[in-house]
């Protein structure tokens with residue numbers, strides 16, 4: 490009995506020593522360090538992101554550290570499964586027109602844009618994405634295109650989801666989810682790469698491979714279910 494007890498005590502002491510700051514790690518090795526939105530993502534980013542979005546105050550601070558232009562919005566009390574809380578108005582020219590989105594989804598969006606979207610565009614096209622084309626976020630409605638689940642509220646009903654239909658590059662060239670997803674060229678490669686990239690920062694990331702209702706857009710959300718297709 491004594492050895493397991495000693496082990497438990499040693500493990501507890503180690504956790505206490507790290508948590509209390511008596512032992513310090515470089516920020517990238519410390520799971521309790523604040524999320525650094527500019528740092529290249531690593532194996533701890535997901536954990537830090539989940540911890541950050543679980544706390545509205547931490548989320549606000551992290552979002553302010555991103556390049557995503559936004560302003561505060563009042564809570565819109567939830568009724569019949571619709572409404573929002575802890576949301577912001579994203580009024581960034583790269584995501585125009587403006588829309589309301591929960592802080593957690595907005596933080597995921599900013600991380601995705603910085604660490605997945607722009608690097609993929611630079612690598613495949615040699616230029617940045619100038620505009621993310623979307624069909625908005627908030628809509629008081631149920632989930633579409635999922636037979637048998639007709640009465641479940643969509644994450645859009647909580648301003649917790651965002652639908653992307655395409656991308657406008659700096660040169661003016663356009664990449665369309667509907668037109669280019671099934672193709673073979675760099676546009677298709679770009680779409681598949683950024684779709685996978687979305688899985689790293691959002692909870693739900695659905696696209697044309699999920700079902701026919703998503704053939705023309707990426708659905709990105711911060712809902713309760715981890716689903717990535």
Ligand SMILES: [Zn+2]
Nearest residue numbers: 650651652708
């Ligand atoms: Zn959607």
